[in-house]
Amino acid sequence: xxxxxxxxxxxxxxxxxxxxxxxxxxxxxxxxxxxxxxxxxxxxxxxxxxxxxxxxxxxxxxxxxxxxxxxxxxxxxxxxxxxxxxxxxxxxxxxxxxxxxxxxxxxxxxxxxxxxxxxxxxxxxxxxxxxxxxxxxxxxxxxxxxxxxxxxxxxxxxxxxxxxxxxxxxxxxxxxxxxxxxxxxxxxxxxxxxxxxxxxxxxxxxxxxxxxxxxxxxxxxxxxxxxxxxxxxxxxxxxxxxxxxxxxxxxxxxxxxxxxxxxxx
Numbered sequence: 001x002x003x004x005x006x007x008x009x010x011x012x013x014x015x016x017x018x019x020x021x022x023x024x025x026x027x028x029x030x031x032x033x034x035x036x037x038x039x040x041x042x043x044x045x046x047x048x049x050x051x052x053x054x055x056x057x058x059x060x061x062x063x064x065x066x067x068x069x070x071x072x073x074x075x076x077x078x079x080x081x082x083x084x085x086x087x088x089x090x091x092x093x094x095x096x097x098x099x100x101x102x103x104x105x106x107x108x109x110x111x112x113x114x115x116x117x118x119x120x121x122x123x124x125x126x127x128x129x130x131x132x133x134x135x136x137x138x139x140x141x142x143x144x145x146x147x148x149x150x151x152x153x154x155x156x157x158x159x160x161x162x163x164x165x166x167x168x169x170x171x172x173x174x175x176x177x178x179x180x181x182x183x184x185x186x187x188x189x190x191x192x193x194x195x196x197x198x199x200x201x202x203x204x205x206x207x208x209x210x211x212x213x214x215x216x217x218x219x220x221x222x223x224x225x226x227x228x229x230x231x232x233x234x235x236x237x238x239x240x241x242x243x244x245x246x247x248x249x250x251x252x253x254x255x256x257x258x259x260x261x262x263x264x265x
Contacts, residue, residue, distance in 0.1 A: 065124030077136030128181035135177035139170035
């Protein structure tokens, strides 16, 4: 069987176990509604204007944050990865900022930017810029020096060498970082909406309905929608990466690992 079919069987099996546990009374339906109820509520929510408004607000903030992370991380990563002096002088600052959880600076961001879209966009950007940045730096560390020397021997300057040699080499690594950043940005966007009291967004919708008695099916339905969006985005990026960077060793290694895993399973 194909991996997709096996994954689908596993997912259906999980839902059947969940449904059976609720129907048999092993779990209170008030606290954990069965998947049939959650699915019905999800369809209902997707037909309401208010939830679609919140969903669009979350997706737009997520897209802006991911776009900003790419715009910032690519040139900064090329700069830090190609000029050792700049990388050394900024290492302490980067290593200080990188481990700070985005949720830890929500109060500071709210004071500066408020609780509107700017806050969640900034926090999602802050969390998602690091995977792309460090993947590019790692890629430049692993580049063959002979490639750079050959480019310079043909009279190419630093900028042209970066554009024609370093950037194509780092592109597959940066794309892998983009996949990680997309997932992280979505998590932080919804979390910020939830914790910062945003007016619009799926996180704001969840915190609103969570205070209503008997609305756990709406909470789970909104959560499933976010998870489904995250899955679709990751699947689309994975397929796009294999199509664009099929020549890359990193992509071939990933495909081999997936094939080996499928064979063992």
